[in-house]
Amino acid sequence: MSLLSTLHAWAGRIKRDGLTLWFALRDPRTPWLARALAWLVVAYALSPIDLIPDFIPVLGYLDDLLLLPGLIWLTLRLLPEAVLADCRPQAVAWLDARKDQPRSLFGAALVIALWTALAWYGWSAWQERA
Numbered sequence: 001m002s003l004l005s006t007l008h009a010w011a012g013r014i015k016r017d018g019l020t021l022w023f024a025l026r027d028p029r030t031p032w033l034a035r036a037l038a039w040l041v042v043a044y045a046l047s048p049i050d051l052i053p054d055f056i057p058v059l060g061y062l063d064d065l066l067l068l069p070g071l072i073w074l075t076l077r078l079l080p081e082a083v084l085a086d087c088r089p090q091a092v093a094w095l096d097a098r099k100d101q102p103r104s105l106f107g108a109a110l111v112i113a114l115w116t117a118l119a120w121y122g123w124s125a126w127q128e129r130a
Helices: 003-025 032-045 059-078 081-096 105-129
Strands: none
Touching: 003 032, 003 059, 003 081, 032 059, 032 105
């Protein structure tokens, strides 16, 4: 198996598992801690805006390569096996039907709020020094 095909398979699993979490949010058997973390992960994963913009060299892909897969993995570990067994086939069926990936406007708002808070903090720290 070549490196390119391995990376392609890994990216496909990340996409599938992100959708699995989206379905797990709607399952009443999902525990509250897993639901809270899944809510944040899904909101960010489906957000049209990245926390670290991709045009920033090296760091721009850090969230896509490390942060998001790590959070997806952690959240999947918190899900009960029964929920995972029911939600993963739903995600695969969604992808097989080639439906559009859902979008999260809340995730975009969350990223914008974080960037705004960081900008405000930076501005106030700069004002105190002046």
